[in-house]
Amino acid sequence: MTGALAFVLLIPLLWTVNALAVMLGSEDQLAMSLAIFHTLVKLLGVLVMWPLTGLLVRKLETRFRSMEEDESRVHFLDRNVQATPTLALNALALELHRMNALARRLAVEAISTEDGNNHHLPSGHRALESLNIAVGEFASGIPRNGVAATLLHGLPDAQRVGQYLVNVSEHALEMVTEHPTAELTVQELSDARNQLRAHAVTLLDHAQVDNTDWDAAVLQTLRQEFEAEYQALKMRLLRAGTAGELAPRHMAAILERLSDLHRIIDQATKAAIYLDRFIGQSRTPPPVAAEPDSESEPR
Template identity: 40%
Template sequence: MNISLTLTFLGGIGLFLLGMRLMTDGLKVAAGDALREILARGTATTPRGILSGIGITAVVQSSSAVIFATVGFVNAGLLTLFQAVGVIIGSNIGTTATSWLVAIVGFKVDLQALALPAVAIGMLLRITGQGKRRAYLGDALTGFGIFFLGLDVLKGSFGDFGEGFELAEYTGSGVLSLLMFVAIGVVMTVVMNSSSASLAITLTAAGTGVIPLTSAAAMVIGANVGTTSTALFAVIGATSAARRAAMAHVLFNVVVGVVAFIMLPVLLWLVAHTAALLRLEPGPATSLAIFHTLTKLLGTAIFWPATPRLVKFLETRFRTAEEDEGRPRHLDRHIASTPDLALDALNMELQRIGDIARRGARDVVSVEGAAALDRLHRDRLIVERLILATAEFSNRAQYGEMPSSIAEGFPLAMRISRYYGDIAEHVEEIAKLEASLTTPTDPSISEAFTEFRRETSNVLSLADPDDEEFSMKRLKRAIKDFADDYQSLKALLLRAGADDR
């Protein structure tokens, strides 16, 4: 294999990866609202969650993107872990769409005739739709075209490669040989960070006769196991909910990979009979697409009945992060690339910050406000840490283009977080000031203080926008009463100071 052929091969992989990236990123933004709607409403039961995962992954062409979106909904409290497991199972089935796309279209259609018009239309949508969702749809369509251009280059390079070097002669049928191909599949997926790319290369290599079917099936198993690397990287520094959802994805693919490897001869026998039953045109690429689908269906048969026990097991893991109140619970860095989900996560984290700030305000107006000084100081530090985390997350989420309706939400969220920071700071200052004051001996002053505290506590309760009974009318009335009580207490203290009481 000469240098020119090697560079052509690498260029084909590069085009394929670029196309996948454009497709996934474009569709994530273009279908942001639809993605939220489907995941929020289509996961009430495990079967519906599986169907949602299949459908979304087949469209977006990235199981990792769907899983990270699912993690975002778990973090935001819109999905339970039980519902998320259903989506993860479905997403793994949906990723077989790439195999079928390569098997059916990649070997039976003039790829350039399909790819170039897609690129042209996609770029037209991008140029004419700046700042609008159709621009991102154009990116996805352009990516679709580049995807097939890369596939066409791979087909050509593998054909030239096969003429000069028969890799099939170096493959054996023993367990060690098959394990080597599993390892190749894992490494390819980890290096390219895309199981779809790895599967496309495997199907193309098998379709052009470079490697035999059994070895290619082992590489498909390796690609499925290798896709867990993305989830494992997500676990590092992630929230507890993200870790649990990612671990469900890892367990699914590792267990299915082990079972599929053990049952490899049986599955290949089923592949042959399935192809005959469905009257599909025989060929290595089609056989591998069937094999890929059968392994995912096998995983579904294993994990669907075990979902309740899996969730129960995962709920007992990764508890430390949730116990640390100063650590963000909803700001998973992997959903920052999807603006709709990022804004949802940011709003959920702001609710937490607001709860902590209001809690401190209620503490300082309670009878033991001065005694709670240490707790108030701790709460202020927690709020400051969370505000820094939200600012960092917001900056990451705003990197790149996004619709103006979404972009406006991030600066507003940052202003709200600063207001909560001011509350926490003032609360600690009030507690310190109160600790330095002596208790008034005049009963009328003590009674006025008690009434003022009660009125302040009432305003704080009514000022929670997340409360189901929140009413702006009631809040305004309470604020007016609070202002009247403040003026009365102020006048009483001034008179007491003049009389030296």
């Protein structure tokens, strides 16, 4: 665009170049004239594009979305699908699977990070809150007339799953921003805490309901093992605090972060279990009416 405009205004530009070269006393220096011409063309391009900058920015913003905008936008909840209950329930399951993946990713990131200024956790939490509202509105808009009750029994579970996943992200955000990692000088306790974190990440991996090797019984077993390990570490920290191995304030900070981790695992486990139950209920076929006995039919 700038090149075309420069070609149209070539004669005035050459006059300007010559005038400036004369003013600078370098009219006989070809290199100086070329430099002046090049500079004028660049300035012309800036002057042309400057008024259009705002319009171009708005156009580009409509074509490209930030990661937060993409995460908070529903992918499967469509009004056309909502009119057919069986399709709507399947769409709900797909959206909840996506929310579950996002919440688990945020939880793992919170467990692993030491950066209190992590910007992805707040944006992910806001995205899950937005998606949870969309799930509730979509579920409430599914038509009830002429639909087998067994297909709709799971809708409260769907909304419960959404809230559990929001809670996961909320506790993950709280763990990083309000309860930063406190150093443990007692090696035995530090190793036990690291092991608990590793087991938490393993449990979150098994909370992926749409995985081919998903097993609710395995998840429950891992949850029980995590609970026992958490309670044992908590008791050891309390004993270390009372024995003077840890300062009381230091011990309290460590326990608060572990409590956040405990809540994350609790809510993530519940979300996976109820999501699995919702999928099972929403796929239960309606009872088939028995064929009437031909001998008992009225004549």
